[in-house]
Amino acid sequence: MFSHFLLLFVAWITWKAMQILRARARLAKVPGPASASLFTGNLSQLLDRQGWGFHFQIAEQYGSIVKLNWLFGSSALYVYDPLALQHILKDTATFDEMPWYLESNRLFLGPGVLGVNGRTHRRQRKMLLPVFSAKHLRGLVPVFYCVTHKLIEAISFRLQQGPADIDMLNWMSRTALELIGQTVIGHSFDPLTEDVADDYAEAVKSFTSTATCAEMMLLRQATPLARYLGPPWFRRCLVEWMPIPVIREMLHIVDTLHMGSSKILQEKKVAAVRHEVDGGKDIISILLRANNAAPEEDKLLDDELLAQMTSIIFAAMDTTSNILSRVLHLLAQHPNVQDEVRREVMIAKAHSDQLDYDELHALPFLDAVCREALRLYPSAPQTFRGTMKDGVLPLSQPIRATDGTLMTEIVVPRGTNIIVAIMASNRNKALWGEDAHEFKPERWLKPLPEALEKAGIPGVYSNLMTFLGGGRSCIGFTFSQLEMKVVLSELLANFAFELSTEKPVVWNFAGISYPSTNSESTKGELWLQVRRI
Template identity: 50%
Template sequence: MLYPLLQASVFLIVAGVLWKYLKQLVLRSPLDNIPGPPSNSFLYGNLRQLISPKYGWGFVEHLTESYPGVACLRGPLGVSPLLHNRLLYVFDPLAMHHVVVKDAHIFPMPAWVVKFNRIRFGPGIVASLGDNHRRQRKMLNPVFSIAHMRGMVPIFNEVGHKLVKALEDRVSGQAGPVELDMLAWMGRTALELIGQAGLGYSFDPLVADTPDDFAMAIKAIPATMSKVNHLRRLVPYLPDTGSDATRRKVMGMIPQSGLQELSRIVGILHRRSVEIYEDRKRALAQGDEAVTRQIGEGKDIMSILMRANLSASEGDRLPEDEVIAQMSTFIFAGMDTTSNALSRTLCLLAAHPDAQEKLRKEVLEASKGGDLDYDGLESLRYLDAVCRETLRLHPPVTNMFRETLQDAVLPLSQPIRGLDGTALREIPVPKGTPVCVGMFSSNRNKALWGEDAGEWKPERWLTALPDGIAGAKIPGVYSNLMTFSGGGRACIGFKFSQLEMKVVLCLLVSKFNFELSDKPVVWNLSNISFPTVANNPRSALPMRVGLVQRTSSWRDDS
């Protein structure tokens, strides 16, 4: 009797799964009326084009140029019920507002993304949903206040001067510019900035030519992630029981080099986070005097967070594993996004020597040989324009994914023409549809930014922006851009990142001149974009660096 029942159960399960897949091919969807590019793969649909490290840029640019804010893509058929056959690509401002702000509860981060983030970082802010996410954000928001950012500028300047000294040692006395891997130096600097100002910990004194194993492991994450993007949707099949460490171990047992490397890196990241947390906890237990003797003097983000957590009510307090997870998240997010944005900025300044010269003149006139404080940095209009324009044109994160929990309707700021010829002012989105928010496309939308939206022009920020920008109500938290996302899941540390960029750029352009290398640099599309040289998979950005030859007028000004 048991055997026939087992056979029947298996048959029903298989039939249910097959129907879930095949009904997408048999039944029509409202999204079938939305224009979109043809799929070049039955197995992968458009997804591989969207996330390809080297060729994804062309596809994303095609979507930006060819579709008015929304396009229907084909997803892979796949082997998971989480892999849907239709995927909605969105960069219409009103539709984005509904996805990330107004109806964010209907369009949460997909469960497979949350689970993958938890495996990487633990149960922190990027690996939580709903009330748990709001509770964590409530605790973290005050930590990133302007008042705390002001107190971090001296720490940023101190680390920045170490970078200047390290570069100066390598270019002084040379007959001409010296080729240096500026991505490596920006990565080491960003790690030390988040270490000292974020965690009260020094990772890298920026003295040796080769950083320690921890810094190297963190630097390897973007390239490693590009190798496993297509496998992330297998994450739901990892066991839900057991610890995060167990899940990481299971991931590392999968015979794929990218997953094994990622498992190794994540293990290193977690171990160091626990060490730092225990050290900070001991200092807090010893009192304020012990805290002020440590790096950051108790003004670092984690010391502020841990003190606030201790004094919070029982209902608001974060458990220990969530506090440790915030540390892993800060280290990764604070290093790679900032270092790659700084690297992009140096490339653009090298490609536009007039802009580099203009920025240098502004910084030297303002600083007069000394360090700038928070207000001094905020007063540099051209520096601010350079940072905004770089982050507009080259957001480190290109897309973000959401998934509908129920049937929904997305209104559009401008009607589009459906494939049946009708004008569509809103789009019905069926439950379970993956939605890709095109942050890159929003920032380069010619309908909003003008015909020169694909060009790097810092001057656009020194005059009034196009009328369409203000009226569009783009939901991003920063300068009408989607670079740092928007709504309740916007990047919580974007002010921290902005301040880091400004301090480092001021110190670098004051002392050094940057030129492009003759080597062919390719920027790869990934979770966070990164540069490589030609076909070498290793992250690198060779640039020619030399000391600035100051004119007499500069000497008089300074």
């Protein structure tokens, strides 16, 4: 048994080595930075929590497609050329999620939309897309306001003695979690009136930071090998035996999420008949009803339904809370912008204290502020793809090869890692202009640059890559926008935000970027001085 495994391992190493050498030869002419490490290449720079400068530098210095050095001498492509992105996101037979990403997501979240591909992925998206339609979201607006009003009361209580420094990331995280709980699964995680010790809620809040930390991202790349290590019970024993703190923490989080989600799903299924009568409006109730009515070949199995719950919670939690925190930080840095958007909100609320779905989306400057924050600071600055077979990436603009020739397309060998450079695309000076790195909400109140409109950025939202595009675009981007606008409009109608004089803000580059008080800290926090209007 051991000798067979050893032979298999040697064969896999040999095959990988040949694949690496072949890929390096094919991509030798693509310009890029020198390797920083024999074993990890440029990966540590790419994932460095303070690696913003590295990303800006390679985008500016090498252009819209850059060769990076990857693990053990392999190569990767850092891409933000619009035409190349179109092919990467639309040709999923050639360019798809990395095997390690899918495999690790299946281990963490189950066989949901974030952990499957091919026909299974298309079938799951087909069931999920209608659930996030504007029609259903309109019915959730009162729930958004109910939760947000509790947030206003909680912050007001802390300002009884006057202006105070408040950790707004903490409150945005708690609010996002409660909004997800009530609108997605019909479950209250946090009443926002007091600190509540809830293992399930803590697991939800801890999942993203643990799953996307640099150490775990490196470990996740070995997960495709797990299937060769015996049956699931044996693999579980191996994981429990590993003396690596981040793995032990991840195991606890995954177990807690699974138990909590299983309990809630069973309650939902028991209540399904009653919901047919009274019409539960949360997303999972709607999904269960749609699933019951779907043709047999389209129905989601129980483990898929469970995985959708956990996947949606994960995808919507830190992404929205962190971009809300980013907007508040930007408004504190630009008080004139804060005053202008507040003025717009207050004029609208003079006619209707609780703005409905259409009234919120009819506020042009609030919309511009949200778009500009999403452009400059996407919660996930990059994502990854793998080349499933040899492919070709055409370029919208030629690049200068290392031998001085011009390249109009790049032959990409099978097995090449691809970084979809979301932030670099959103800040492309060739399309957005020389002020592409500046926070200017007013750019959205006039026609966008002609070069941008003609570029064909494949994102699903406003010429941006923030919510991706193609078959793996973010299903909940309309949900996210609605959440941002409800929370921001209510916060700005009640409070003013200024930079803290005591606690600085440092933003960390990560799977989902987050703020802390210094570059050494991994604890997410954003302290702003808050006063009542």
